[in-house]
Amino acid sequence: MAAAALPTKTTCEISQELIECPICLKRFIDPKILNCHHSFCKKCLQKLVDNRKPKTDFIVCPKCRNKTKIPVKGVSALLNSFFLSSLIDDVINLEGPNQRPKTESSKCRKHTDQELCFHCDTCDLLVCVKCALLDHQAHTLIEITECVKSFRQAVTAELMKFDECHKQFQKVDDSIKHSERRLQLMVDRTLAEILAKEEEEIAKLRNASRLLRERVTEIGQERVKEFKSIRSSNQDKMSVGKEIVASVNDLMQQADNFELLDLKPKVMHNLDFHKELQFQTVQHSRSFIGFKGHDIVADADLGEILEEEKWEVKTEFGEEGEGEGEFKGASDVACFSNGDIVVCDYKRQLLSTFTSNGSYKSTGVQSGTEDGKLKTPRGVAVTSDDLLLVTDGQDVKVYDKELRYIRQFRPSQNQVKGQSESLLSGIAVDKKDRIAVADCKRKVISLHNMDGSIISTIHHAEIGQPCKLTVSSKERLIFQNYVKLKLVCVDFMGNEVFNISTSIDGKPVKPAGVCCDDAGDIYVSSHRGKQGISEIHHYDASGEHIGCVARGLFNPLGMTFTPTGDLIVANLHSVKILHRV
The missing domain is CATH 3.30.40.10 (Zinc/RING finger domain, C3HC4 (zinc finger))
Incomplete structure (x- = not known):
């Protein structure tokens, strides 16, 4: 010491x-x-x-x-x-x-010639020897030094309890701060969704207005054409009548009496034309056109505010099969910035793309070389500039939005003595486009720059096969161990943040897929042992279980979020899109 x-x-x-x-x-x-x-x-x-x-x-x-x-x-x-x-x-x-x-007199107040030397626990008083003999014989007496020592130990114990309280406070405070950050993200996203809905409805109104105006113009043009045709016909008839009248007037002025009498029957016949002259008219109502607006704003709401997080299936697409838009083993999903979805089918060894509402677009990859072909695709992820990353055996392959092959890199070296061959599984990308790749055979997660250069390597015994991987906003890597029923979180330096067993309501569940939202909350697809009764569960950033998001899924595996906050789930033979309601 x-x-x-x-x-x-x-x-x-x-x-x-x-x-x-x-x-x-x-x-x-x-x-x-x-x-x-x-x-x-x-x-x-x-x-x-x-x-x-x-x-x-x-x-x-x-x-x-x-x-x-x-x-x-x-x-x-x-x-x-x-x-x-x-x-x-x-x-x-x-x-x-x-x-x-x-600080206090060491002399006994009662026996002023005596030093205080004991503490009476019974009376909570400092006493001298005479006091102890005369007044405190049956009481618990402790020497002052021992009493102070005991007191200090008691204070130390209480302070240690306070340290535990402080740790608990820090944990709760961190949780509240996380919830506050998540709330702000949700507020910003919800405001953006309301504005988007407003623009959508305004666009619909403008389109409806445009169609109405076009129809009004069309009706007006049709009726004007009709009016002009009738006027033209009437004018033609009137012109013929004027010609007849002019001829008769000339005859009456130039012919003599005998000629007039001779031509009388013919002239009178010609003058009968007006009896057959009928002019077309138009209905007065044909000159009216107007507009009656519907009060669509007063009775129709844009939507409603959701104050509790509840999820339901928004869209489901695909079925079991080997045709276009069908799946044999949909194992992972990724989403481009425009909402298009790419699905990895590990059994068919190919990729398929769909629109945000599930409409089929294309299947396969366009590769000019043998390197671009997929052999054992497992995981997919998308970078901020819409490059598609695919784990394929020992390599990460890079494609554009049209699934055209660009390049590839290999996170692990070839066979090393004492190590098994590499097999890449999960892949994830953070906001800074740092790529995390899980090697489930070597139990390694490697962190890379976009060009494939290595940043760091993290070894962890809980990395198993298969291994899904996600990156949170706090530079943390979260992965699951399907066999050992574990959900593990480490930071970019490899320090373990939490390592929890995935049991729900006291019953063990197998974690099959994992992803994070923008706030850092964790979503885990879990199997209870049988297909058709699988679930998705929600955890906070510290690994605390929050609740169940969805039940009754067939076989949920990889998951990701859309730019608008919907949850896409690869469900083996189909893909489900869940949204908050």
């Missing part, structure tokens, strides 16, 4: 400047702290309170004149200055027992 340090100039300066009460100019006895953070002996403060005129319910600091309200229980209820008390103890220990100041 190291020897106690000798008093130094610094210690003396501390004892003069920091451990003397500014009122009595003596070492603090039971120091109390005012709101202004100045400290004084309890007795000195009590004298200030007793002597104040007029009587007030506050103490004026003798140093800075700031006011501190007197507690209901008096000066003794003010905060203790544990720091000063501890500092005084340290100074006293340095000075040695001969220099120790006596």
